[in-house]
Amino acid sequence: MYKNKKIFILGMARSGYEVAKLLAPDNKILITDVKPQDNDKVKELEGIGVEFILSDKPDDFFDDSYDIMIKNPGIKYDHKCVVKAKNMGIPVVNEIEVAYHYLNKDINIIGVTGSNGKTTTTSIIYEIMKRAFGDKVVLAGNIGTPLCHYVKNIKSGDYLVMEISDHQLCDMYDFKTNTSIITNIYECHTDFHDSHERYVMTKKKIFNHHTKDDTAIINMDNKEVMDMTKDIKSSKLFFSCIDQTNCYYKDGFIYFDNVKYLDTSKIVLKGMHNYQNIMCAILCAKRYNISDDIIIDVLTTFSGVEHRLEYVGNINGREVYNDSKSTNTESTIIALNSFDKDIILLMGGLDRGHSFEELKDSMKNTKLVITYGETKNRIKEFCDKINVKCVVCDDLVTATELAYNNSKIGDVILLSPACASWDQFPDFETRGKLFKNTILKYKNGLFIEKGKHIYMIGIGGVSMSGIADILINMGYKVSGSDRVNSVITDKLKENGIQVYVPQSKNNITDDIDFLVYTAAIKEDNVEMIEAKKKKIPMMERGEFLGEITKLYSNTIGIAGTHGKTSTTSMVSLIFLEAGRDPTIQVGSILSNINGNYRVGKSDTLIIEACEYCDSFLSFKQKSAIILNIDNDHLDYFKNLENIKKSFNKYVSHLPNDGYLVINNDDKNSSELKDNTSAKVVTYGINNDSDYMATDIDYDDEGCARFNVINDGNNLGRIELSVPGEHNVLNALSAIALASSYDISFEDIKKGIKKYKGASRRLEYKGKFKGACVYDDYGHHPTEIMATSNAIHKKQYNESWVIFEAHTYSRAYKHKDDFAKALKNFDHIIVTDIYAAREENVYGITEDDIVKAIKKYGKEAFYISNYDDIKLYLSQYVHDGDLILTLGAGNVTKVADLLVSKNE
CATH class of the missing domain: 3.90.190.20 (Mur ligase, C-terminal domain)
Structure with missing residues (x-):
């Protein structure tokens, strides 16, 4: 069916990427999106002949030369380009519909849909079937990986378990399941479907092409589901929390075929909504003749789905739950009704225009609402109306901090947004992860008590190794891993730090209290996976370093695309010469301190502030130097404008009693002056600045000598021990900063002269x-x-x-x-x-x-x-x-x- 076709893919994301990879060998493909996509993935697709166009007007270049349009599920049915295709008679399908035509027809497909509970239900079914049938079971669809990724590996007799959303069902025509489950129907997504009736009819497509040989598992307690399924041809199985039927709940037990099957006190998941999800799974598992031992073992150990009322942990006496997958009020009602303690509720997100009135009766235990995002003002109005205290803020990080700071021991802190995530996040997973990472910072005041165990993945990096040594000196137990042994890992071992090579899940032991990882560590790293299973609090290196900066009242960050290490070294040696006793963290080995770190006893921390992955935005600094801003790290930033935005955010965080030292010869840096509360100090060679170098000459080794002019006054002559004009600028920045801190010119001169270069800097x-x-x-x-x-x-x-x-x-x-x-x-x-x-x-x-x-x-x-x-x-x-x-x-x-x- 999909061979020698000209195919137009509207919307990339994960599904567009996977379907393009599948179809590219046999077809001519163009893929377009309104948002910039992962650069590596775009290049990969271009490498196999796929054309990618970034545009918000795809209908301008879509025409009748295309045979098929493949639409991303998040794009509405009345999108201008979709309407154009349908008017031309061009089929519009989605990634799952395409994948279906590549599957063996004798596999077993289980599809789960519903307004709420479909993710939990799908996950439980997958765990049961995986236990029963092993590698013959694949999880795909709305959770997991897009189906196109797997189609070539799914064999005859395999089992495919899928969560299927209403957005996906819209564009599915030939796709057919063997078993379809509908958990419930409530009014939601009317912004996407324009009417509740259209939403219901879309959900009904889960039963397309069913015969009496196929199975429908139906919620008997939900009238809309019962009405919708009256005329389907499937063999029906029912579950209920009210009436006796195939599977039902009564007095603390779940019954199957009128026999007590499971004591709910032994189930980790609580609440009637979860008992309904479990009954769906029991009926499905029995349909495939799975043993009771397997079913009951999974049901009594399954602890929930990430981002669906997920227990994050006890954070200093507060019970924290992540319900980021709640994108409608019905889901949030379920979450609120799960607790009988005081709740601090975090709500907000994309404004779809729906009412929050339904939440009123479930908010009796809600003592405070923190709201953010597009809906924040409407949520505030709703809370004022029902006399629930509400605080408004702009973003989730601030909301999380406010929630913790306004909580007390015994409270529940609950993220259950009741809104989609797309106003500020690409998906609910990203939203949930940010919430968890932010709230976990508060666990026992950040690092837990001194003496506890911190594990570092990628400990052999220059920055990570420096952090490790600082932590050891601060009184923590430290261990870690890296891919290979190196001079750095050897030194760490000499200092008594356990370093594991290679990385292994067995390294993640039960005594680890906190985990730090570098930005280069991927989600599929075996140690990361194991740590998440054990629910070990974790933080990315840049964030963790940011937390260390909060322990010092005078943190000085040296930022810029180039020259950070040399300048950090110069500033450090000046402060040491002046007797300021700083703690130092530099990006290379500095012979003057016999390493890349030094632990001082003062309140000053001098640190390299790297912009990659916005790491430096986590730092709390009093003062900063901006050396230059250039095109780099484009795998993350994509373009110079995004780099400049990041630096603008960075300087905007500086306090009004700090200093911002800026290179006036660098246009991009000089543009930052108006975006900070700190006192701005400039330096340069060519442009008029607060601190300037004049009468520059060089010795036979290329090392500069120059006069320093400040406000027309000649402060004296500086001699460098490192070559190059770029080091004149680096030295000027260090001089400007040190002078702002009232360090004498004599100490500045001596400190700079002592810098003979860091390791690997010429x-x-x-x-x-x-x-x-x-x-x-x-x-x-x-x-x-x-x-x-x-x-x-x-x-x-x-x-x-x-x-x-x-x-x-x-x-x-x-x-x-x-x-x-x-x-x-x-x-x-x-x-x-x-x-x-x-x-x-x-x-x-x-x-x-x-x-x-x-x-x-x-x-x-x-x-x-x-x-x-x-x-x-x-x-x-x-x-x-x-x-x-x-x-x-x-x-x-x-x-x-x-x-x-x-x-």
């Missing part, structure tokens, strides 16, 4: 065949250009660079910029691209970089093996030459190889 390594060998971390074109300029102020005969691009996305985006930055070297060797966290979905190769360099008329080669690089250099390098290894990954090993004592 670090001198030794000699090879009479040539000086340097190593540098630079991995962005701007950094490389600065390093190149610094190199060329040194004295040497010919220059050699061994360049390693860092990440495929950066290599793909900046290939030509790299070539331009490298062209001033006499000889250029390109080695393997360092993948880091990425897969090569871009098709970029080392040869592409070599070709770009050769366009400048330069000599360039690709050599993969490090021993081969050494052999090549040994044949051509001469006494008096200069060799630079350049990149943020493994290329530093080449420098070590060249200067090894075996030479």
Whole structure:
């Protein structure tokens, strides 16, 4: 059916991505979305021939040349482009309908729908069937992974368990289940369907093509369900909490075939709504002849579904529940009726215009409502009307903080929004995760008591290892894991920290109290999965570091695309010289402090503030330096505008008694001045600034000397021990900050002079065949250009660079910029691209970089093996030459190889 077709996919997200991958080999596909999508996924699709267009007017380029339209379930039936397709007679279907045509027809399909309870019901059925039939069971649909992902692996006789929403049922025509379950029908999603009648008729499609050989499991207590299913052809099974039928609840027991089947006191899930979900699962499991032992074992151990009245934990005496999947008032009523304690309720989200009046009778225990998002003002009006105290705020993080701060021991803190998430979040899962991460910060005041056990996934990173050592010095037990052993992990072990290599779920032991992970760790990491199973509180490294900043009243952050490590080092050495005794966390090894961290006794913390994944937005700082803002980390930010927005948020958090030190020579940085409450201090070489460098000259090693001018006054002359004009700017920023903190110019001068470079910042390594060998971390074109300029102020005969691009996305985006930055070297060797966290979905190769360099008329080669690089250099390098290894990954090993004592 789907072969040699021209297909238009309206809306990408997960379902569009999976259906495009499935159909691409045999069809011509265009996919479009109004929102920017994951860049890696877009590149992957483009690599297999799929065209992606970002547009809010897809009807402008949709025409009758297309054979089929595949619509994302979230797009309304009356979307202009959908109407256009139907008027042209072009079929409009969805991802599940497409996948159905690839399935074996002798598999068993169980479909679950309803207004509420479908996720819990689907999950219980899946757990029971998985226990009974093992790998022959697949979970897909509205929870789990889109069906198209699995179709080629589903075999004859397998079982497919699916939650199917009304949005999905809209565009399904041939799809047929063997067993259909409808949990209930209430009025909701009328904004999508425009009428309750249309919503009901859409739900009824779950019984499409049924015969008496198929099964319908029906809620006997719900009149709308009973009316809807009167004329279906399925064999019917009923469940009830009121009347005796196939499966029913009575006096604390669930009955099956009029026999006591299950004592509800032994069930983890509580409430009549959950007993209904359980009865659905019992009827379905018995339909497939699953043993009672398996059914009862699952039902008595199943603890619930993530984001559906999920128990987050006891946070300092408060019972916390995450019900983010509640997108309508009926779900929130169920949640509210589950508690007989005082409730602090977090509500809000996308405004669909529905009334909140139905909640009134269920809010007798609600002592406070915290509302946010599009609906906040309407919810406030509703609460005022029924005399329930309500506080209004803008976002969920603030709402969560207000909820905790207004709670007391014994309260229930409940996120049950009664609204969709799409005003501020891509989905309810993201909303729920943010709520959990935010509330868990309060567990025993953040890190729990000193002496407790903190586990770190990715502990071998420079930043993570520094945090680990700080925590040890603060009195915590620390352990962690990494993929490979390294110099850093060896040092951690020497300091008494248990480091596991490789990572394994067995490392996540029951004595772990808190877990920290890096942004590079994915959801499918085995240790992350195990920690979530054990409900261990966890936090991403940047957030955790942000919490550490809250322990200091004078945190100073050094931010910017380039130069953070050098500047953090300079500021640190100045504060040490002045006797300020700071705690220091720097992104590389600083020989002056014998590592990348130092624990001081003052209230000052000096820290690198990295913008990647918005990490620095978690920091609480008094003062900050902004060195520059450039295109980088585009795998996350997508474009420069988003980077600038992030920096704007960062400086807006600074208090009015702090300082914001800004590079006035950098246009993007200088634009931040009006977006902060802090006192702004500027520095520069070319543009008029509060602190300026004049009369700059350089010694034979390229190290600058310059006068510092402040408000027309010559403060004195500075001598650097590191080369390059970029370090003049770095030093000026440190001088401006230190002067703002009333540190004497003499201490500033001495501190800066002591900075001879951090590890891998144009670090001198030794000699090879009479040539000086340097190593540098630079991995962005701007950094490389600065390093190149610094190199060329040194004295040497010919220059050699061994360049390693860092990440495929950066290599793909900046290939030509790299070539331009490298062209001033006499000889250029390109080695393997360092993948880091990425897969090569871009098709970029080392040869592409070599070709770009050769366009400048330069000599360039690709050599993969490090021993081969050494052999090549040994044949051509001469006494008096200069060799630079350049990149943020493994290329530093080449420098070590060249200067090894075996030479």
